[in-house]
Amino acid sequence: MQAPSVGGVMLPRGKGETVRLSRGASLTDFAEKINANPASLVQVMLNLGEMVTATQSVPDETLLLLGEEMNYVVQIVSPEEEDRELLESFDIEFGEDEGDDQAMLPRPPVVTVMGHVDHGKTRLLDAIRKTNVIEGEAGGITQHIGAYQAATEVNDQERKLTFIDTPGHEAFTAMRARGAKSTDIAILVVAANDGVMPQTVEALNHAKAAEVPIVVAVNKIDVEGADPTKVRGQLTEYGLVAEEYGGDTMFVDISAKQGENIDSLLEAVVLTADAALDLRANPEQDAQGLAIEAHLDRGRGAVATVLVQRGTLRVGDTMVVGDAYGRVRAMLDDKGEQIKEAGPATPVLVLGLTNVPGAGDNFLVVDEDRTARQIAEKRAARERNAAFAKRTRRVSLEDLDKVLKAGQVQQLNLIIKGDASGSVEALESSLMQLDVGEEVDLRILHRGVGAVTETDIDLATGSDAIVIGFNVRAEGRATQMADREGVDVRYYSVIYKVIEEIEAALKGMLKPEYEEIELGTAEIREIFRSSKLGNIAGVLIRSGEVRRNTKARLLRDGKVVAENLNIEGLRRFKDDVTEIREGFEGGINLGSYNDIKIDDTIATYEMREKPRS
Structure with a gap:
């Protein structure tokens, strides 16, 4: 029945009924549950000061707010419950040991x-x-x-x-x-x-x-x-x-x-x-267990280390691991040797999956490839919706003006690529916990396993994102593309370095780190006077090489007497040269600086940006 309007919109109001919604549900999903028009719910959200489209995945708190306004009790289904309901729809029981007491053998x-x-x-x-x-x-x-x-x-x-x-x-x-x-x-x-x-x-x-x-x-x-x-x-x-x-x-x-x-x-x-x-576990039932780790191998494709918790996993079985599925092409034990089957509490490396699952995803063996594909696709869609909802930046009408003013909200967009799903997941989790105040916003646009690709650079170009490669590098033409488009790709091998630097970047503190690299030293053997150029030092290069237009300092009796000088002129006999190597003689002009003496040392150096580890 039609009830009084909500914010001027005629809608069927609830009577405290419970509406079950999955994470990342849209207003359309809500509307279907209460038999309402999605456009009306969009209007209600506008009246509540939230701009949401009908098909957009929205955060849990938005659904709860809407439910409260509409007099419904919204219950967000937990990921575990969602998964259990999904498997039940395929008549699969996960986490249950089949068979009687005699079928249970020690593990x-x-x-x-x-x-x-x-x-x-x-x-x-x-x-x-x-x-x-x-x-x-x-x-x-x-x-x-x-x-x-x-x-x-x-x-x-x-x-x-x-x-x-x-x-x-x-x-x-x-x-x-x-x-x-x-x-x-x-x-x-x-x-x-x-x-x-x-x-x-x-x-x-x-x-x-x-x-x-x-x-x-x-x-x-x-x-x-x-x-x-x-x-x-x-x-x-x-x-x-x-x-x-x-x-x-x-x-x-x-x-x-x-x-x-x-x-x-x-x-x-x-x-x-x-x-x-x-x-104890039943080794005779279809295998079930947990993905411990997974990564993309150049020669083998997606590989996952799985722990069989019950049943026996065999080569040729069709398995689904999180949102990945496939037929087991081969299995390797922890010593790298091929095996045909793995019983309860056995860890194995599995080859043959369509994509890289997440660390901690459960796996199960099913009878048909079609069933595995359907379960994997539904899980992937569910995770995608939840991720979209998490990414959504809630902006109310009251503060929309402030948000749009340039510089009021700073946003750092990231794309994370890593060598294994566990690392990527832990890195994302750590970064999302960084707290640097409300003026700065961190968004992870994409995360994945494998090398940095041209697609990642494309996404970074369109969204001003920084690409983080954790134990992976750019492949193919991605490096040239990143240079051409000016995309910042940073490589790391230790996780806390990433966290430190991203936190510093969010606080606006991250500046390039430079280190001084010594290029060469020259000993002054003679001094020539020039009315046009001033004093010219006749030198012998003692170490390295001296290059024109590099920085220099003057040392006398081991002490620095002048800093921040410039090698403005460099000659070998009558020829201007760009560099003089160790063991050779030449002439150096330090520009307007003329206070040089025989036996002084000219040390040249340059400042190079330190590569991030």
Whole structure:
């Protein structure tokens, strides 16, 4: 029935009914739910001081505001609920073990190594799997989540363990939290010489939130100043009481560098798992699990590291991972060897996906390619709408005038490209948390995995965006195109450098950094007087080369007597030259500066912009 008008628009008013809407829904979606005309809702939003089109994805708060005005209770469906409803529409149950008790067989525990940066997490994994990944990490900080399998002997029986390696820097909190959710047991690494640090507490809180048992590895016991007892005392304050103090947490003193007590640590993990958890899964059902990491490989295309949580994944299976899908062409284990199938708690690298999924996306095996494609497309559309809604800058009619005035709202547009989806996601999450006041706005127009392409440069050109390449470079003609269009492409390999510089840019502080590069030194052997040019120094080039029109300083007895001079004239015999190399003689004119003496040294240099690491 038609009710009184809302803001002068005749609309069916609600009676407090609940309207369920997904993230990034439009006014058209709302109108369909309440059987109203979308144009009328646009008018209502205008009356409320919001400019929104009928098909535009709008933020959650806008939908809630509209619902309140229309006397409806708007319920925004969570991403997990949306996904569950989507899978139910295809008659698929995710996260459920099929079969009776007899079908459940023991599986290895999944272990996450957590702790403060530089306390030896990567070194510990290094010692466990006897390989060396730490040298490949920029700045000694782990950049991606990886998954590896190890074995140990407990009570004369070989037991397997699966390790998830989470990044150590605080900017990767989102990934670390996800790592904890996908795990059975957490190893908390604490350095015996440093003790409990801020990120140790942060990691501990993630593990507790995920309700997983914790085993503490007290590392660096071989380092001077190591005090394992102090670590035990500190962690007691956070509810982790060592067994020897009457608690139930196993503490193991180790040295990852020396490989000391690693077996004892693995044994402690297995014993904790046996005591606290019932780790079983059905290996016979269709495989389900989690994408740990994903990236674009030049030779193989989109590849994803997945952790099989239940069932068995086989080559040839059709799988859907987040908004990617495909038939499994090949699988590689953590040693890089091809395998045909992977059972519960096994990490594998999967080839054959259509695109790069996100770190933390769930995966499942389905019967038909068509089903996989439909699920992936619906997930992609849902994520796209949610992203559009998040990007929308809400401008009310009251402050529209101010916003349009040049210089009142500064906006920094970014395009992020990275080598792996986990890094890109963590980088975006960290950047969006930067708080530099209301006058500055940060927008991430696009993020993706792979090299910086011409399409990215096109988008940057049209929107005055800065392109960030994280562990990737521009490919093909993209570099020349960026130079031609004047697009700023910045390359980084360590995540906190990006955060520091973007924060500085948002605050208007980021200026090019220059460093002084010494070009050459010349010793004055003789002085020639010229009525036209003043004093000319006859020199011998002692090191490097001296070039015309570069900066110079004059040194006398090792002390600087004149700064900011210019090499205005350079001669070899009677010829003007542009440079003179080491070991040769020549004449130098310093312009109007004439206070030179024999045995003085002319040091030339230039200021070069420092490349960003």
